[in-house]
Amino acid sequence: MMRWKNVRLIFLREVRDQMRDRRTLFMIAILPLLLYPALGIGMLELTLLFSEQPRSVVLLGEEHLPTPELLIGNRFNSVWFLLPDNAEKLEVITDGQVAKMAAEGTEEPDERTKRLLAQARAIQRDLPRQQELDRTVRKAKEDWTTKLQRWANAQARGEAPSTAPLEVIEAEVEHQRLSERQREGKRDLGRLFAASGMQVLVIIPPELKARLEELNRRVIDNGLSAVDHVNYPHPEIIYNEADDKSLITYNRVREVLEMWESQILKRQLELAQLPEEFTHPVEPKPTNLALDEQRSANIWAKLFPALLVIMSVTGAFYPAIDVGAGEKERGTMETLLICPATRSEIVLGKFLTVMSFSCMTAILNLLSMGLTGRHMVTKAGGAAMSAIGDLSLPSPTALLWIVVLLVPLASLFSALCLALATFARSSKEGQYYLTPLLMITLGLTVFCISPGVELTPLYSILPVAGPALLLKKVLLAPIATVNSSLWFYVLSVLGTSVGYSILALWWAIDQFQREDVLFREAERIELGLWLKQVMREKAPLPSFFEAGFCFVIIVLLQFAAMKALGLAAASGASGGWLPISKAQQALLIQQLALIAAPALLMGVILTTSVRRTFRLYWPDAKLCLVAAILPFVLHPLSYELTASLHWFFPQLPDDMRMRLARLTDPNQPLWAVLLVLAAAPALCEETAFRGFMLSGFSSTGRIWLAVVMSSLTFGIFHMVPQQVFNAFLLGMVIALIAVRGNSIWPCMLFHFVWNSLMILHGRFGSQWWEAVGGDTVFTRLTEGQLRYHWPALVAASLIAIPLLSWLAQSPTQLPIDPTTPHLGTSPGPLAIAPVSHPA
Amino acid sequence: MIEVSNLTKSFSDLRRGHVVALEEATFAVKPGEVFGLLGPNGAGKTTCLRILSTVLRPTSGVAKVAGFDVSTHPVDVRARIGFMSNNTGVYDRMTAWEMVEYFGRLYGMDEDYLQERIRELFSTLQMLNFKDMLGSKMSTGMRQKVSIARTIIHDPPVMIFDEPTSGLDVLVARAVLQAIASLKSQGKCIIYSTHIMREVEKLCDRIAIIHRGRILAIGRLDELLATHEQPDLEELFFDLISQDEERVVVAS
Structure with missing residues (x-):
């Protein structure tokens, strides 16, 4: 109260x-x-004090610049700036200046200018190779996305995809390989650029001036009709967007070049005797409706x-x-x-x-x-x-x-x-x-x-x-x-x-x-001492903290192995020690080595009773029966629930969906799919989640907390939002089975039947629909998937509800060992922090 | 008023492993009596008194205070006890008056009666000169007085003192002992823990000598001296402790 x-x-x-x-x-x-x-005043003062250093622009091929004058000395002509003062903020270094200096013999160009020009030329030399690479990468990406799109479209229509998943993956791998080379080339070029100390490099192509003049001449001589096609050589601008200085400089140079270009265009229009508005047939007039x-x-x-x-x-x-x-x-x-x-x-x-x-x-x-x-x-x-x-x-x-x-x-x-x-x-x-x-x-x-x-x-x-x-x-x-x-x-x-x-x-x-939280004294913590305590106070069952630790370890292992497993799955080839695909082998290894093994190892090291921890007891026949029946009645309910909630979860990316679909590819032998996706998870995931973790979480004596915690971890472990939700609900049911019967075997049985049903539903659902002669009161076919009508759901609920309530009735049958008094208060997360002695 | 039977408390410790701080303790304290718990540091005195004050829960056994079981009716127990130890500090950012008033209100006292009672306590304990001083500015003696006032503000029938004089200078310690003696004369049921023999001899009607969580002897001082044939409390105490140490050595 x-x-x-x-x-x-x-x-x-x-x-x-x-x-x-x-x-x-x-x-x-x-x-x-x-x-x-105070901060506000400080900011105001800073903006007043702020001033910019001039940035260096290197321009190669000054001699090919057409009129009007782009440069004046070592600055851009200030008429090309919206704010003429900005001209002072860009220093332009050109090879023309150096040549002029040498010709006049007035003074030697300094070391910096020479170095900048030399490096600019080095970049100019390497540029074409990089541009070629960019082109191939673009093409490879196009190839990959079209294939993926084609697959996804076919999937959405419920047809057999014309593009095999393997082809898509090969295209992706090729794209990755090329991207890697592109990155390397970019990196080398970027290093050269960064070392030079320039912010932007402009390369004027040799024919620019000549071509323009020739074109203009043709227009003057024969009018506009003489111009059948135009092929301008384009200047190159090299900059680094990731570098703020370079980006700002680039924007200024672009502004200059655009103004300059419009001036050139204006002149061409005059020559062709066309009005200035000629080039703006569509100039939209925006009206902004936003209020202040x-x-x-x-x-x-x-x-x-x-x-x-x-x-x-x-x-x-x-x-x-x-x-x-x-x-x-x-x-x-x-x-x-x-x-x-x-x-x-x-x-x-x-x-x-x-x-x-x-x-x-x-x-x-x-x-x-x-x-x-x-x-x-x-x-x-x-x-x-x-x-x-x-x-x-x-x-x-x-x-x-x-x-x-x-x-x-x-x-x-x-x-x-x-x-x-x-x-x-x-x-x-x-x-x-x-x-x-x-x-x-x-x-x-x-x-x-x-x-x-x-x-x-x-x-x-x-x-x-x-x-x-x-x-x-x-x-x-x-x-x-x-x-x-x-x-x-x-x-x-x-x-x-x-x-x-x-x-x-x-x-x-x-x-x-x-009390162990309220009366802790500041005590020295030593890892060795703590480990000793863990080993000394080995209980028959793991502690709450150990269960949580097991979960973290398993998740970290998945995370660490993600790339390796992904690569193995992507290789797509079969072979090796089992007649199943590499992707399936990778999954099998993941289940055994990264889920079951850590839990088993922790069970052996940290507890005195492996049998009790993993619930290795002979199961109750009645419970086994329930565990075998429940999946059949829960499957329609779960399937329709997920389908009705699809708006809630974000759509998975296409390539991820493809990988998931590939695991259940109907071209693979059924036994292999069942082995990898039903038997292995049933064995390994149950060992970890309903074996070690559920036992650990129940050490606080709060059974419901243990059931929820083990299901929550089981859910989170599945990572993809839809699966997290499904796995959480499923985890609740299996945890109840585990607690009710205190045996791991019915849990494994349930898990195996459940996963098998999912696989069979996806694989044979439509065939079954044909076999029973189309839509019935219970089932229908929608988008190639077998769906359940409400009578099926009602019937399933009528069986599922009594079974579930029977399971949930007395979830108290926790193995309590009479020989060691369990105090009900576990060290919990405090195992790290010692419990003080309230003396 | 206090009935303890087979009270046991154990917990785990990083260095020592599974520790039994109190083992099968059984005793009773009547109203108008001062019961002394005498034992060296770490003997289990504080654990025992913390269980009586419902701050710790017993591992097994039963403890009843003023008719209420500490495990099942902790709120009723707390309403009927006054508890003071060297761990029950005074709030730094509260004045003496505010502090006593605050606890009086938590005990659900009637506001008029509370004000009258505080005035009375502050004058008998000579605290009026620092009634508006913040806890952080008080001397140790002042803090101890505030603690006593806080302990007895609601006039509880049972009082628990856990080494109330430790760390005090002689003058303050004497004042504390006098306060406890006067509470005894008012018919309160008092349990008192210490490791100082002189205090036990002066104050306690009955004593229990406790070591390593176990009560070694219990009874009136003169009876204990007679049964164990020892001249004084000090000899009795060391004799019992060394016997117990020998037992532990033999057992291991």
Whole structure:
């Protein structure tokens, strides 16, 4: 029972405590009031002081330049610039100058000029080879994408693809090989370019002047009709976009050349006696409908979601450390624990405190930033700042949205920070634990503000990204477009955010109820000692922490082997030690070496009872029967559920879909597909997930937590969003089978039958449909796939529901060894952090 | 008021492995009595008292305080005890008055009665001169007084003191002992842990000598001296401890 009076008392005390703390005051008052205005002034001054160094442009073939005069001395002619002053910012080095100097004998060209010209010529020499390479790579890519497209189109129509998957992959490999060579060539050329110290190299082709003059002569002599075809030699410009200096210089040079070109064109038109407008038959006249406040909304839509996330996490950071670890550090934790308030009341009071400060920090910081920005724009007269856009404050509706979305963000961060800070022994330790949270948040923020990223149903249920992207959406949307789809997103974002916050808060309360977390003393940690403890206190079953570690190891191994496995799969050839394709062999190796082996090894090393850990017990016959029947009734339900949710998940890229399809290619022998995609996963994945990990996760004594955790890891392990979802649900069912019967064999049986069904459905679904004589009450054929009608689904549910509820009935049959008293509190993630001796 | 039977607490430690901090402890304390837990550092005194204050949960055994089981009714237990140890600090950013007032409110005291009680306590404990001082500015003596006031603000029937005089100068320690003696005369049930013999002799009606988590002897001081044929508490204590050490050596 929650007594709100206590929560309020604790909340008020903590708030007063925080307000008396200098750090908090700094974050919520000094920072917004002083720092941003100071930063603003500093930026203004910097823009005034800023000036550019002249950049070097090397121009080869000066003598081939047609009139009008492009160059004057070692500068571009200032008439070719929109702002004539910019001419001073580009220094032009040409071979013509050097020749002139030598002829006049006035002075020797300096070393730098000589070197620049020499390197420019070296680049000029290597250029054609690179251009040839670029052409072949373009062609190879075209070849590959057409083949892939053809395959995907055929697949979408449900026909047998005319292009074999192998051909597509060979084209891809060829493209990769050529791209690699192209990259190498580019790198060499780039090195030469970077070493030279020039920013842009312009090469004027030898015939440019002659051809132009000849063309002009023809026009003068015989009129426009004499020009049947034009073949201009084009100048080359070499620059490096990745280098800012080079890019800026390139843009200036292009501006110059374009102005110059239009002048040449104007002259040609005069000669041909054509009006100037002749070359602009289609010049669209744009009308921009954006209102000023919408333009500012655009700026804020990019900035505010990111700022809101960052400010709410930093706002939660220090208060959380102070009310969590700080309380331990200052020796008042026990004082608080012996008061009549329950642990939940204490945590809730502290949580509300952290959340208030998180919200306050975010709002004050954003407000101050907004006001400073606006002030700066009005002061600077728009000269320097107008480039960024209108920085006036967003509309009241937008501000309301910010406040609404701040709440779920702040509550999630507050609960997470509080749990981590409670776990820490001291403020310093707390900062270490919270830094990763900050990093992850920053990563997500960068993702959210990337231009192309928009809210999708999948993103809307992600923590942090959901609210941030929703804010971006509502800030960008003109008021008129607020519609039902927006409300769908609002509900889904707020709903999931509240869920995440409750989970995090529950974790914080859990931390607060563990004596090994509350009474840890700062103790020296030694790896050797810890390992000794792990070996000394080997329990029959793995710990929660060991289960989590096993999962991380398995995922890391998949990640590390991804490239090698991908290559093996791409080679496509068969041969080797089994009469199956290389891709299938790679999968088999992955299952055995990277999933089953680590789990088995950890089981042997870290536990005293391999049998109990992996549930190697004789199974119950009834359970085996259930495990064999369930896949048949769950398959239609799962299949239709996935099909009805396809809008929710992002579409897989074509090449990935092709790789997946290739694994079940009907040209391969059925036994091989069943071996690799059904038998091996059933054996190996069950060993790891329902063997080692489920046993480890259940060491806390909370069976449901273990079931959910093992399914969650099983889901995440499948990586592709659709499969993550399916595997999670599947994992729940198999975990229930494991817990119910305390035997791994029915789990493997279920897994094998399930995967086999999927394969058979894909392979023989349409044949079966033909065999039963077309559409029936239960099944139909849609896009080459066998689909289920609602009567089939109802029938399946009628069988599945009683079976599942029977499984879920008593998931308590955990193997409890009577000889060693298991305390119910596992070392958990604390195995690293020693439990102190409360003496 | 306090009934403890077969109370055991064990946990795992990085260096020592599986540690039994308290083993099968059994004793009872009546109202108006001061019960002393005497033992060297690390004997299990703090573990025992933390279980009684519901901060730690027992591994096995039963402990009842004021009629409530510490495992099943921790909130009721906490409402009826006053607990003070050298680990129960004072908030740095709260004044003496605010601190005592805060805990009084958490105990659910009536606001008028609370204010009257604080005034009374502050004058008897001579705290009025620093009632508005922040915890961070207080001397050790002042902090100890605030802790005592915090412990007894709700007038609990049971009081638990875990080495309340450790680290105090003689004057403050004497004041603390006097405060406890006066609480005893009010009929409170008091359990008191220490490793200082003099305090036990002066204050305690009955004692338990505890070592390595086990209670070696329990009873009135004069009875214990008579049964073990020892001249004084100090001799008795060292005799029991060395016997126990020998037992441990033989056992291993």
